[in-house]
Amino acid sequence: MRPLILASLLGATAMPALAQEVNVYSHRQPELIQPLIDAFTAETGIAVNVAFVDKGMVERLQAEGARSPADLVLTVDVARLGEVKDAGVLQAVEDETLTDAIPDALRDDENQWFALTTRARIVYAHNDRVADGEVTTYEDLADPKWQGRICTRSFTNDYNVALTAAFLAHHGEEETVAWLEGVKSNLAKRPEGGDRDQVKSIWAGECDISLGNTYYMGAMLKDAEQQEWAESVRIMFPTFEDGGTHVNVSGMAMTASAPNRDAALQLMEFLVGDEAQRIYAETNNEFPVKDGVDRSELVASWGDFTPDDLSLTEISDLRPQALDLIERVNFDG
CATH class of the missing domain: 3.40.190.10 (Periplasmic binding protein-like II)
Structure with a gap:
């Protein structure tokens, strides 16, 4: 059969x-x-x-x-x-x-x-407007130096909820709320679209960095329309201050x-x-x-990183609390 x-x-x-x-x-x-x-x-x-x-x-x-x-x-x-x-x-x-x-x-x-x-939850950074080493940690995304420079899809999306749950596991509720508020204050525009849309926004000059999954780079490079967006950015692997890169x-x-x-x-x-x-x-x-x-040769070309060692079971268990904090700060509002 x-x-x-x-x-x-x-x-x-x-x-x-x-x-x-x-x-x-x-x-x-x-x-x-x-x-x-x-x-x-x-x-x-x-x-x-x-x-x-x-x-x-x-x-x-x-x-x-x-x-x-x-x-x-x-x-x-x-x-x-x-x-x-x-x-x-x-x-x-x-x-x-x-x-x-x-x-x-x-x-x-x-x-x-x-x-x-x-897949890693990474930062897409503009090739010219963001220097090497300028993005090092997820915590850093709340720094006022990024005011008006960050794009992201909705933070109630599963990928960002998982990232927030990992942040919560590392830092606890109070610091997570402060981080969410800080990242929100640095947004160039209201969250919308998917990860590839954020790279398009970087290419268009609307922001300088965005959160995204690594595999979207491969998808964009294979798309005639989106290839130019992908070539305008590079992948940077932030880590948690006391951990590795979120996967x-x-x-x-x-x-x-x-x-x-x-x-x-x-x-x-x-x-x-x-x-x-x-x-x-x-x-x-x-x-x-x-x-x-x-x-694969393409994925290897993006560089090496150290995955965070948090158990995915712990991240999964913290999802409801993470979503509650995202909604509490009205991140997408």
């Missing part, structure tokens, strides 16, 4: 359960994981059916309950991993291959989800129902293998989670 890509919505018909297959609900667009699916099926003969569920994944899994055809979920952020776990629709996977490949900080402390790739993840988890558990576990183990790690990271311009797997 050939792999099948299904673009499905919340109320779509369930996928058929056939022998030797794995059913995946994915937040990540099918074309971004298709090379992995093809490689896995070629190696094992197991078909993989992928349903792209952009919204309502938790609600869908809850509604389907024990009858859900889904074996695995693939997500694009620790916030979504946390939401799926909190909904009680996952099961723990105790597997030596997974725990040996994935560092403790990059998997759930109860082994209900596992990171597959990482987020794409990840996987096994559903509580998992009708094809053995085949699903084979896919999970495949995804943390050297070749799959290389393919997945290169396809998405991200960093492999497994030690010893080389970055």
Whole structure:
């Protein structure tokens, strides 16, 4: 049976359960994981059916309950991993291959989800208007020297909520509120758009720096319209004053129902293998989670950094409090 890509919505018909297959609900667009699916099926003969569920994944899994055809979920952020776990629709996977490949900080402390790739939350800086070494820490973004020079997407977006949760873990509530207020006072304009829109604003002269995920650089360089934006900036890796550079993840988890558990576990183990790690990271311009797997040439060109060693479980647990602080200071207002 050939792999099948299904673009499905919340109320779509369930996928058929056939022998030797794995059913995946994915937040990540099918074309971004298709090379992995093809490689896995070629190696094992197991078909993989992928349903792209952009919204309502938790609600869908809850509604389907024990009858859900889904074996695995693939997500694009620790916030979504946390939401799926909190909904009680996952099961723990105790597997030596997974725990040996994935560092403790990059998997759930109860082994209900596992990171597959990482991306850094970095600063895009204008090539001419920002000097080398001018951006060193996340704390520094609240310094008045940046007044009117920062662009960002909404801080209620999952990526910025995760960054704020990490700041909260490092500094506590009082300092986090002060930091949010300081960054807000330095904004060149009201938060809007996505990470790439902020780079466009830098290119247009509306601001000098912005927060963004590393992989957007790769996406912009491959886009004829956006290439000029990307070439106007460079990536800078800030750190926390007492830590490293904040990273987020794409990840996987096994559903509580998992009708094809053995085949699903084979896919999970495949995804943390050297070749799959290389393919997945290169396809998405991200960093492999497994030690010893080389970055793509493009990603390596952005330079080295020291990832923060905070557990992503801790960051996920602090998300609700971080979002509350963001809304308390009316960051986007």
